[in-house]
Amino acid sequence: MKFEEFKYERPDLETIKTRTNEQLALIATNQSLEVELAAINKVFEIEDDISTKETLVSIRNSVNTTDKFYEEEQNFFNEIAPHLQQLQTTFLKKLLDSSHRKALEKEFGTLLFEKAELAQKTFSPEIIEELQQENKLSTEYSKLLAGAKIEFQGGTYNLSQMRPFMQDKNRETRHKAQLAVSSFFEENEAQLDRIYDDMVKLRHQMAKKLGYENFVQLGYDRFGRTDYDFKDVKKYRDQIFESVVPLVEELTKRKAKRLGISEPKSYDLALSFLSGNPTPKGDSKWQVNNAKEMYHEMSKETDEFFNFMLDHNLLELDAKPGKAGGGYCTYIPEYKAPFIFANFTGTSGDVDVLTHEAGHAFQVYSSRDHIPEYRWPTMEAAEIHSMSMEFLAWPWIHKFFKEDTDKYKFNHLAGAISFLPYGVLVDEFQHGIYENPDLSKTERKALWRKIEKKYLPFKDYGDDAFMDKGTYWYRQGHIFGAPFYYIDYTLAQVCAFQFWIKSQEDHQKAFDQYLALCKLGGSKSFVSLIESANLQNPFKDGVVKEIITPIKAYLDKVDDTKL
Ligand SMILES: [Zn+2]
16 A cells, blocks of 8 residues: 555544543553553554554645645644643553553563653643643744745745855855845844743743753653763763864864865855765665665665565655655554655755665664554664664765765764764753753853853854854754754764774674664663663763774875865
């Protein structure tokens, strides 16, 4: 069956409630273990049923945003979401209260119960109104940015359309493009400050209502982080500061030399090579064919997976009118089908979809037989699968980049390293914000600029006074919509680097370890997952330095002025 034939029908909230409550009545009510287990599995089935419908709606709505039917259905799911969350919380509470808890832990593993405990801490019907308010503010932020109309060199562009100009080979074009983008943010400064201030206050209020000191721990708990805390993260950021920042300063100097610039400014950082950034040498069809060959040669598991994606039309890649922006990977439980959504642009980002997003898809495909709660791991672990696939694809990457292959590899590693300080900057900023929710709007900007200078000491905004006062974070959607999320990308990157190192030594062995990790899905927490995969824990002192050493050695060997 092809994706187009996957069937959608609007569910009825009352029916869902009745069906679920019938099963909930059999849990933690002194029934036999067998009855309880059957009821729990029934609840999982109901969850999969609703999640299938919800996912079909969100996919079809993003593939064609002008389709009124799926827009209506999307609104319907937005409305019932808090009610579904409440049902879910009740179900998890029942699991905690069961007299068979020990036996259930044996059946499902203890993580489900740790997650259940977090769910009780982070949700209460008392905060439903705040949660709805928080969603509204997020939507307002997204709409404000999506609606950007920037006049530039005789044309009108949105923010993502401005990106090519900001990477233009002509320095003056880059400079002017940065100033044009900055003025968009300057025009909307009051709005953005107000949205963010409302969000911070709202989140602090929810934390207080739920019995937390401030939003920090609530933010961690909302992501289901069960085995590390803000102290571990602080020490990890320190490692990045000590070991990675000096390397990125060096890489920035090398880039300036490559570009023939003596004093690089912020608008020079997005361009990597004067000869242009590496690009794939064919259209989307050609790239998909190459990916098919690559996954066929990589392993029998990846071959089966990628053919499944192709046979069921689960790759939606080409940009077209009415399609939403961006890219994602999701999963449709009843069809056991991952789905990849993207907008190909002819840049190296296209290949990332076929490696990074396919890495996510391969992981969920490999863990499709887990219970719903374990099909995806927490986000910092989920990004390991995707970022590692980008590296495991290296032996085939010449298929896509041809003469640009060396350029791509250098840029891939150097770019990934250079991202780390920025990633922890975003995290440290948010800790400062939520530990001190009463900072004024000006103090928040000063805080950003201060931390930015610590982690990105080479970032010189030149004559862009608006960015220089500490406003770059306005464009970082995660800071608004998903507080404390960003560190996940950096943690996963440090783990993915380890797969790069392993694959340089023995690709097959690295792949086998990767496959085992994919199969675990989310059945373990972050630190347990990386321990199971024989990866070093980035929170341990000295680990970051150890991991970046061979990467630095590789980059040092490349004569990047010749790329
Ligand atoms: Zn990802």
